[in-house]
Amino acid sequence: MWRDSESEQDFLNFTEVADQIATLATTPSLLPISIGVFGTWGTGKSTVLKLVEARLPAPRDGDAAAVVVRFDAWMYQGFDDARAALMEVVATELLALAEEKKTLVEKAKEFAGRVNYFRGLGMIADFGVGMALGIPPGLLTRAGAAVSSALAGGLTEEQYGTAKEDAAEARKGLGELIKPAEKRTPPKEIVAFREEFGSLLEGLETTLVVFVDNLDRCLPDVAIGTLEAIRLFLFMPQTAFVIAADEDMIRHSVAKHFDDPNASHVRDYLDKVIQVPMRVPRVGAEDLRAYMYSLFVGLAAPDRLPAVQERLLSALQEGWRNETFEKAEIAGLAGNPPDLLDNLAIADRLAPMMASAPKIQGNPRIVKRLLNAVSLRRTLAAKRQMNVDFATLAKLAIFERCTDGPATLALFQLIMDGKDVEKVLLPGGKDKAKPSPLPKEWEPHADFVEEWRKLDPPFENAERLRPAVFLSRDVMAPARARSDISEAARTAIDALLKIDGIASPVGKRIVAGLTPDDKRAVMSGLVATMREADWTSAVPGLYGALMIAEALPETKTELKAFIGSLNTGEMTKGIQFLLRKTGMLETK
Template sequence: MIVADNETAVDLLYYEAIAKTVVRLVSQKSEEPLSVGVHGDWGAGKSSILMMVEETFSNQERVLCVRFNGWLFQGFEDAKTVLIETIVKELRGKRPNSQKVAEQAKKVLRRVDWMKVTRRAGAYGLTLATGIPHPETIKELGSAARDFVGKSAEEVSSEAVAALVKGSGEFLREVSVDNAPEQMQAFRAEFAELLTNAEIDHLVVLVDDLDRCLPDTAIDTLEAIRLFLFVPRASFVIAADEGMIEYAVRQHFPDLPVATGPATYARNYLEKLIQVPFRLPSLGYAETRIYVTLLLVLNDYGERSDEFQKLTELARELLRRPWKGPGIDRKAVEKLLGGVPVEVERAMELAGRIAPILADGARGNPRQIKRFINTMMLRLAIAEERGFRDELNITVLAKVMLAERFAPELYDAMARGSANTGKSKDLAALEAVVSAQPDEDSLPDWPNLEWAKQWASIDPPLAEHDLRPYVFVTRDRRSVFGAITSLGELDELVEKLQGSPLQVKQAAAEVTRLRSIEAEQVFDALRAKVRDSEDLTQEPAGVKGLAEIANQHPFLKRPLLSFIQDLPVSKLGPWVVSGWASVFSEAQVKSDYSKTLKEWAGQNDNKQLKAAATAAIKLIGKRAQS
């Protein structure tokens, strides 16, 4: 039904070319430390590229590829130490039977313990001054402290404390500021030796989601790479949005000047850490058209289908030189598949229509495009479950959703204009003008008119379609369908419509003047009050008001019938079977209400309602005969 919105090795955008370039660069520079940046907005495909790089290296025995996501650890651990511990763990896993690797890993991890100690210099100052270890300090003093940590306060004697301090004294003395450079140099040497002992020709660390991390976590991770791990035979591929990393630098170093020379300090910092930047390009029209086609075919056929696999290969060839054509060629598809299946034809047609606006509106971001398609497919699935899928044309829905997503004020105007009959006169006039067949001298006064003209020129025209089911299925963005607490000036009208029949009649003129969206708001408020009534054996206040609104705004007749049908049958009084003739006058609504009367007449849970419904049916029959 939908396409998963996460990183994937299924390459629909020919990002394999970028991944292969990264792999080639890393392989050529295997004897030198290297940092590569894969930059792009959120959803641009950075994580998918890292996955492709990882897959390429997966079968090389003397290459270790480590995936690290700092976002998973922020707030729980120090990013520097977690990154290093993750790499050491993967190295030991690569050579599980090597004693040399195990011993060298212990040395490296001891340096990691030192880094943890330096983070709590304040706590160690207390320790050195008093001779009493801080509780957090004890946890990080190595094996000498582990038995100590397990004891309760009553079990800890002065002799035990003295023994712990004596046993860890040498370790604590290493935590001096003056000793930090030597510690870092020693760590780098021991880490390089660990790579040698593990018989690893090349360590490739893939750092993902760094731009999602808090500033301190992002900077910690980058500094761990540069200060501790930047050794020969180690490469780092860092996926991040440049703008977010520059923001992290500014937050982490707030006292730095804004700029020096032609670049900001934040930019200089980033360029110092990342030697080779790759910037993912936004999708253009042709790429968007191909991408939408593949997403729709993937949704219809599945990833393993022959149709999808063949079309993906064709798309990859086209994406090598996207400037040469607008998208997937129908003749090529026919030759490739021995014909053009209906689903593929529909996908290609829809992609061609919506790609221009979708590419521009989503700014060429693959995730935004995918979410648009997923939302569309989800709404079609909901419509199918509700039983009106056959009333929706997918191309009409896509066009309505373009307005909803990229010009909400235009969408609202279209929804209001088509609320009563499903047809909008202003929309018809707009489409007539853009098709060079104007039936009036000027364009309608629609918001965002230039965008509206471009949108209206997309096939199919909407003027002849009943737009009510499309507005209904896209209604999740409109607050009028949510809970209503106060309607401002409309609250007074709601009160009148809850009054006596005479008060309701006097309010009819106000109801007539309501705009469609206001009528919906008042209708929803009254419906909620009727639903909350404790006694449904008598007609609740507000029912006459609901009938008046539906009479004046016919698009609410169907919702009113649905509301009546949903009321608990066992609690209803006879009032529910009378007074609806003028309201439920449209043929289909009238027919559905007649079916409901028959259901009430056939049930045995509410005898009073059963008798009233039976009498109503007889009366309707007599009127039909006369």
């Protein structure tokens, strides 16, 4: 499986856009500059930022060619004022550089100290009713009851005394926070802050490159506060801001913040803050193929991954010349580890559909999560000694991702029932001139299903598909724990494990006395017991499970999936006969 986070390696040919951003951010004649890296969730914005950072000039002879500041806006949400947080992160980085170079240390400290003033302004906006009553917000946890009582007209003498003490403490704390050496006003402080900032950057002879990430995950006020800090305080010579965000989400935040989605300044706000918009490249089938190749090689032969990536990126960058790569070539570069060639062949089959499927559309994060889910099911299959191939699990997972719950349940039910599976699941059915009608649950997804049916491997044998469906059900919806079942169900399980025939009168009475919920619970309990049984002899619980399935047809799905996961060659002839007679095994 693969780690679900941004990568410092280029798996998708983002190198070219990263090179462009790095060039823009370090060209003196273009500074100051703000660059937007736009894309929806999971498309690779954070990875682009990592690649850009790796391309910035490295320190030379103790002098930093570019100072990099990383600011995750989401991290500070709810804990700090967005403007002050960004300013402090920048100020701290510049102070560290000044101390390292042993120059301008006092100026850097003075600059950093001004952040306290602006943080104080942010607090003052929150004082409101609390300060009017003498109760600061930092102490409202202790004095909340006093505020409520005062507003209701029922403040006691004791509560009033507590509130006054807290107010005195808060005023003292606020004085320490702002520490005014002289009378200050916001306009004067803004001018002074900008002057000191510019002077400090000039004196340190450095370019400041600030990466702002996860802005689109923030609440509207936090997102706008961060953008305002960039525009008002930090957009100075020798600075570059690279802002990764979902463009539509930020525009939504602007509309919510100004409470006027139709105003022209709302529509144009982001365009004014972001000078150079760059969009994460759309991932096509060939890009996605290279991405999955890299993932599989990274697992099978991590030491060979750099050489493989060099070849894959070269092919993608020369794609306009019809340059490509082949699975045998890449497997050879990786040293031909076991199973790699087969996995690369699966990537070849999956890439075109994953690049175009409506709920995937080549999104790298979605593709990685889907492959992780398939890998988890494959691991589960191996532990249960079930012969289920990766391609079959992947095809089922794509269907689950790109349709919905009712459509997926209809697919599982079709496979469990085993009737005319090939007529529905093969492209156009057996009769090419007369396509098979789709289940009604599939009709909203008809275009997708038509393409999905063409995907290898072909689904034409229900018995072979049942173990894969059973695994999908296990991963998506684990069975209820035995300890949660009723006493009646627990007693029934113990009794049905002991009956010796499918026509047992005792068994019939037990089953007849169960509610539908208890029947479902009993079936799960019997299947769990039979999972550990030796199928080369009589199997306790089998007769009881067959009786439950007959009494409540919907439980047949669980039993049939379990039976389909077993090796029929290890069953006695009598058990095979019974299972075929009851429809749990296909008749040869």
